[in-house]
Amino acid sequence: MENVENGGLTAMRCELEPGVMTRWHTHPHGQILYVLSGVGLAERFGGPAEELHAGDCISFAPNERHRHGAAPENAFSYISIQAAQDGNAVTWLEE
Secondary structure (H helix, E strand, O other), rough: OOOEEOEEEEEEEEEOOOOOOOEEEOOOOEEEEEEEEEEEEEEOOOOOOOEEOOEEEEEEEEOOOOOOOOOOOOOOOEEEEEEEOOOOOOOOOOO
């Protein structure tokens, strides 16, 4: 993972092995994911998982509980963009 911070805005490039998912989490000002390679899954709390492919872009609303990661048989890489509030860009929740 690489993380770059510019004022309150952060951008991160992440590469995940097949089957690796993040914990549920939120972002105070929302988040944008841009898929670089592989096949990923994104899930909004209470909703179905959405399959993501290279070139796809998905956004999450401020404080929307969600998770994302690699599909079971595929690695997955993406760039995420999120803004911090009071120095915090993410709140990690239950697994």
